[in-house]
Amino acid sequence: MEHISVLKEDVQKYLDLKDGEVLVDVTLGLGGHARDSVENLGSKGTLIAFEQDERNLEEAQKRLKVYEKQIVYIHDNFRHLKTRITGSGFEEVDAIFFDLGLSSPHVDEEDRGFSFNKDGPLDMRFDPRGKLTAADVVNGYEEKELVRIFFEYGEEKMSRKIAGRIVERRADKIFSSTVELAEFIESIMPRKRSKKGSSGHPATRIFQALRIEVNDELGALSAALEQITDILRVGGRVVAISYHSLEDRLVKKFFKKLEQPKAEGEDAIYRNFNDPIFKSLTKKPVVPVEEEIEGNPRSRSAKLRAYVKVREP
Numbered sequence: 001m002e003h004i005s006v007l008k009e010d011v012q013k014y015l016d017l018k019d020g021e022v023l024v025d026v027t028l029g030l031g032g033h034a035r036d037s038v039e040n041l042g043s044k045g046t047l048i049a050f051e052q053d054e055r056n057l058e059e060a061q062k063r064l065k066v067y068e069k070q071i072v073y074i075h076d077n078f079r080h081l082k083t084r085i086t087g088s089g090f091e092e093v094d095a096i097f098f099d100l101g102l103s104s105p106h107v108d109e110e111d112r113g114f115s116f117n118k119d120g121p122l123d124m125r126f127d128p129r130g131k132l133t134a135a136d137v138v139n140g141y142e143e144k145e146l147v148r149i150f151f152e153y154g155e156e157k158m159s160r161k162i163a164g165r166i167v168e169r170r171a172d173k174i175f176s177s178t179v180e181l182a183e184f185i186e187s188i189m190p191r192k193r194s195k196k197g198s199s200g201h202p203a204t205r206i207f208q209a210l211r212i213e214v215n216d217e218l219g220a221l222s223a224a225l226e227q228i229t230d231i232l233r234v235g236g237r238v239v240a241i242s243y244h245s246l247e248d249r250l251v252k253k254f255f256k257k258l259e260q261p262k263a264e265g266e267d268a269i270y271r272n273f274n275d276p277i278f279k280s281l282t283k284k285p286v287v288p289v290e291e292e293i294e295g296n297p298r299s300r301s302a303k304l305r306a307y308v309k310v311r312e313p
Contacts, residue, residue, distance in 0.1 A: 005032035014306035031060035116182030154209030
């Protein structure tokens with residue numbers, strides 16, 4: 001499937017890029033949003049692009065070759081946001097963009113092991129340099145740990161049953177492929193039928209949980225968010241697109257604290273201790289319209305939130 005940038009116009013609206021500014025795209029992917037952004041930055045602007053997946057990075061560099069003099073590529077996880085940006089010679093930036101979804105190759109290439117619709121190895125690593133794979137988790141984690149990640153990261157109500165059955169099965173034969181695991185989960189929880197047709201695949205939440213665990217997605221996001229205040233200038237914007245409630249909740253709660261900061265100890269003596277550090281630019285999350293969803297079904301769950309830094313902490 002062709003890669004289509006989600007909420008394309010809304011992203012540029014809230015990034016509000018100006019000539020000569022510096023933007024950090026922490027999830028470059030195939031460079032769809034980056035192309036629009038670097039054009040809006042003008043010839044004197046700079047794009048700092050993080051991408052941990054080497055295949056994506058190489059493809060994005062080809063697509064963005066005409067802009068290569070304006071782009072600083074960083075082959076790393078965005079959890080190292082501050083050190084890699086300052087190490088590249090930038091003290092502060094004007095905007096930061098997060099697109100937290102899977103890129104098309106992750107879903108479309110079976111050898112990456114992300115999709116239960118394509119038979120591939122149980123891998124799911126965004127960065128192949130990482131050591132932990134989905135097979136390691138499924139075949140090696142204790143039952144109580146499987147229950148935890150299925151419930152916390154997949155929000156799966158049947159976590160105990162699924163984890164217990166996985167442990168029973170792997171004692172005789174380990175899981176090695178995506179389809180094998182998906183079919184096993186479906187044998188435990190058959191698809192429910194409704195008047196509108198079949199519901200989603202019962203393995204969806206389990207695969208999400210495994211992917212989050214393998215890549216420590218929530219840990220990386222939390223780490224990156226904590227560094228934003230230090231590197232974003234006053235007046236700088238943050239735009240984040242999330243695709244499931246765990247990510248969206250993390251972003252929302254983080255900025256809520258900065259919209260209504262609570263001072264402790266000596267900070268409380270200052271008159272402005274509880275003035276906002278960030279203000280929200282979106283009263284409610286921006287979501288795709290039906291027309292976009294029809295053209296790009298993968299955008300269905302997208303939620304965009306945007307914020308502006310109004311003062312130093």
